[in-house]
Amino acid sequence: MEMMSSMKVAVVLVAYNRAELLSRCIEGISQQTHQPFAVVAVDNASEDATAEVLANSQTVTDVVTLPTNTGGAGGFSAGIAYALDKYPDLDWVWIMDDDTIPTPSALAELLSAAESYPGKPALLASRAIWRDGTEHPMNCPRTRVGLARQYHEHARQVAARQIRTSSFVSILVEAKEIRRQGLPRAAFFLWNDDFEYSARILRHRVGLYVPASVVRHLTKKLGASDADPGERFRFEVRNKLWTYLRFFPFNPFEGGMYVFSTLLRWVRTFVKSPDRKTLLAAGALGLKEGLSRPSSNMELFASTPVSQQVAALERESGCAGE
Numbered sequence: 349m350e351m352m353s354s355m356k357v358a359v360v361l362v363a364y365n366r367a368e369l370l371s372r373c374i375e376g377i378s379q380q381t382h383q384p385f386a387v388v389a390v391d392n393a394s395e396d397a398t399a400e401v402l403a404n405s406q407t408v409t410d411v412v413t414l415p416t417n418t419g420g421a422g423g424f425s426a427g428i429a430y431a432l433d434k435y436p437d438l439d440w441v442w443i444m445d446d447d448t449i450p451t452p453s454a455l456a457e458l459l460s461a462a463e464s465y466p467g468k469p470a471l472l473a474s475r476a477i478w479r480d481g482t483e484h485p486m487n488c489p490r491t492r493v494g495l496a497r498q499y500h501e502h503a504r505q506v507a508a509r510q511i512r513t514s515s516f517v518s519i520l521v522e523a524k525e526i527r528r529q530g531l532p533r534a535a536f537f538l539w540n541d542d543f544e545y546s547a548r549i550l551r552h553r554v555g556l557y558v559p560a561s562v563v564r565h566l567t568k569k570l571g572a573s574d575a576d577p578g579e580r581f582r583f584e585v586r587n588k589l590w591t592y593l594r595f596f597p598f599n600p601f602e603g604g605m606y607v608f609s610t611l612l613r614w615v616r617t618f619v620k621s622p623d624r625k626t627l628l629a630a631g632a633l634g635l636k637e638g639l640s641r642p643s644s645n646m647e648l649f650a651s652t653p654v655s656q657q658v659a660a661l662e663r664e665s666g667c668a669g670e
Contacts, residue, residue, distance in 0.1 A: 355439045358386040358431040362423030363446040367397040370446040378407040382456040386435055390427040393417045419537035426654045433657040438523040443516050449564040457561035458520040464506045470525040470553035474518035474561040484565045487515045489557050508556040516542040518563040530667035535642035540587035547597040576621045581630040589638025644670055
């Protein structure tokens with residue numbers, strides 16, 4: 349426990365127009381049995397009472413206010429860059445959305461698993477449950493395939509399991525690995541930014557799903573990623589194409605598996621949709637955009653308060669031209 353208590357953790361929290369949920373998220377952070385060293389909140393140009401909630405909080409140590417809404421992808425990029433710049437000796441970064449309510453032991457359980465694992469995991473994910481206690485299908489990562497048996501046994505020793513990708517709903521990421529891999533790709537705006545980023549981090553590192561670390565993910569509805577997204581299907585198609593065609597953070601076997609899974613999910617989404625015309629139009633737009641070059645983080649943050657921090661971390665990781 350002594351080593352765990354010495355770990356410096358910064359929370360990076362992205363907020364957009366959900367002031368009431370944001371207050372509950374911050375309250376959950378304040379009640380952690382292992383208190384984070386810093387709490388960096390990114391206000392993604394909210395138009396509600398978000399700014400007031402952040403200004404009046406005694407838990408939030410730093411507020412990054414962006415001039416426009418950059419989506420979850422941009423918000424996490426900005427917040428992580430700011431946190432690693434201001435607190436260069438961080439050990440971990442704990443990432444979550446403003447509709448995530450961590451239970452008091454959520455962070456401590458992630459750190460305990462990281463410390464007890466017979467190796468050095470780069471990423472650990474919490475178990476996300478919905479309002480009724482049901483495990484949220486949107487945030488339940490698959491078990492990693494293709495690993496030697498010993499790695500799965502190592503995960504079982506700490507009551508965890510090996511994973512290949514994860515959502516941004518409560519994940520703990522090693523600060524050193526962030527500096528090696530760079531930031532989430534802000535051009536994704538929303539959807540699949542966490543998929544690509546966690547896959548990039550875990551290509552050659554261990555990621556663990558830790559069921560003892562519990563958070564509540566208070567989405568409006570309980571649903572998986574193949575629920576009818578309407579016009580937002582544009583982002584699903586575009587960002588998956590960018591992931592598979594431009595960045596491809598998988599080995600060939602994994603890539604084939606994930607591409608096949610994506611195509612099946614798109615078919616299910618189309619079959620279930622009550623408005624296939626909208627879905628087709630959104631998918632066509634996503635296809636067109638997915639074949640173009642996404643803007644780099646440095647380009648997208650050039651005129652923001654975190655332009656220098658983003659540029660510095662992208663150069664450090666060698667991602668400045670991406």
